[in-house]
Amino acid sequence: MIKILAPGRLTIRARLTLSYGVLFLVAGLALLAVTYFLLDQKLLQPFSFDLPDPGKAASGIVGRKEQRLLIQGSPDTMLYLSTQADDLRNATRASLLTQGAVALAVVGAFSVAMGWLISGRLLAPLHRITETARRIGAAPAADRGLHERISLTGPRDELRELADTFDAMLARLDQAFDGQRRFVANASHELRTPLTLNRSLVELAMHRRTASDDVKRLGETLLEINLRHERLINGLLLLARSENELADRSTVDLADVVEHVVAQSAAEAAAAEVQVRAEAAEAELDGDPVLLERLVQNLVDNGIRHNAAGGWVRVASRTLPDGRRELTVANTGPVVPRYEIPVIFEPFRRLGRDRVTGQGAGLGLSIVAAITRAHGGEVVAVPREGGGLTVTVALPPG
Structure with missing residues (x-):
């Protein structure tokens, strides 16, 4: 069954099948026309005869040039033969056109069916590429599924090159997402650690018995600035996490x-x-x-x-x-x-x-x-x- 993607658009498989069918139909029509022309020129020539003087036999000629056939007989016989020849010629032409059209239709339908099967086999690697891309796209998270590869085997044709290129792209993306995950993990540790240390040192200095009022006010300002930086870092890390799809x-x-x-x-x-x-x-x-x-x-x-x-x-x-x-x-x-x-x-x-x-x-x-x-x-x-x-x-x- 031909699958229609959208109004006026067919799948590549359907278009290839229709192309095979149209090309075969054109070739079959051309072959039928050539056969009809050659048969008409060689075997379907009209029967001609001459009527001689009374009392003599009439003569007729079938064919042309080197394939002439001379027939002699009475005028009634010649007229009968001419009529039969015309009927035979017309029946042969009608039979050639009718049976040729039927044969062309049957073989054309067979060629369309074979074209559908052959195009399906030829496009099978493309379907495999599409299914892999669909699985990766439907993964619960953007970085999930990037480890999959098509690994297409067979001759190194255009589809094999496409699959290898797609695998190389997946490898690059997998590497990039893995690097991003490592960066977020390292940033989370490297950025939070010094801020936590700063907060601890400031609080320690503020709570000393010898701490002056100026030191305490300065400590409160530093703690506020430190808290703002912590919120900024937490927000950036959360933003990086939430940009991805949910796992x-x-x-x-x-x-x-x-x-x-x-x-x-x-x-x-x-x-x-x-x-x-x-x-x-x-x-x-x-x-x-x-x-x-x-x-x-x-x-x-x-x-x-x-x-x-x-x-x-x-x-x-x-x-x-x-x-x-x-x-x-x-x-x-x-x-x-x-x-x-x-x-x-x-x-x-x-x-x-x-x-x-x-x-x-x-x-x-x-x-x-x-x-x-x-x-x-x-x-x-x-x-x-x-x-x-x-x-x-x-x-x-x-």
Whole structure:
């Protein structure tokens, strides 16, 4: 059965089969035409005769040139033979055309079937390449499955060269992802260790009995700077992790995550004089619970930080009619220009006073976008009338 990919488009196998069939049909028609012409020239010549003087026999000639056949007889006999010759000639022509067309149709159908089988065998290595690429693309994580190879055997033709090139590309990608994993692991260790050591030394100096007030104030400043660097490094490492697809999934209810994050943020919200409300409806999906919690946490923290005293943050979860799970975080606060919306999900982007004070690492919403992409979802931010943002995250159920 011919597989149609899209309106007006056929698979390569179908196109090759049709090409074989059309070429055979053209060749068969040409052969039938040549056969008909040669047969007409040699065997299907008209029967001619002359009527001599009365009392003499008539003579007829069949054929032409060196193949002439002289026949003599009465005029009635000659007329009968001429009529029979015409009937025979017409019957032969009709039989040649009819039977030739039937034979051409039968052999043409056979050639199409053979072309379908042969093209399938010729394209089998291409199907193997496609299946390998599909398995790698469907891997639960971007770096999983890169160890697979096609390892195509056979003659070194174009398909073998394509498979070898694909294997070489997979090897390079596998090496690159392996290097990235090692880099993230080494960076996590090498960057966190000195910061932890600095924090310990500063705290030790601050808690000495002989420490002066200036030393304590300096220690508090250094601890704040150190904490900011730790958050920046943790955010970068989390961003690098969440940029990849998920390797391990489990069933997570966004309602539980929302209630947990809102409860944890109560102290920070109270300090900022911001009210945080949760409207959690059941919204189960398959995902990484740690990353999903960080997604909700970043949105809630962003709503609290970019707010005003007496403002509010509303966190809601629900299941959409199309089956997707939706998380909405809306907050009051300063007016956000619409031209700022396209860039707020980019790393190290700060809005408003954060650009001057340097508060935050500018990674919160970029981490939200990365986690959303890793779960196959979409995130949209819309400015609210009167100030603040409404951020909507739509995630597939699995």
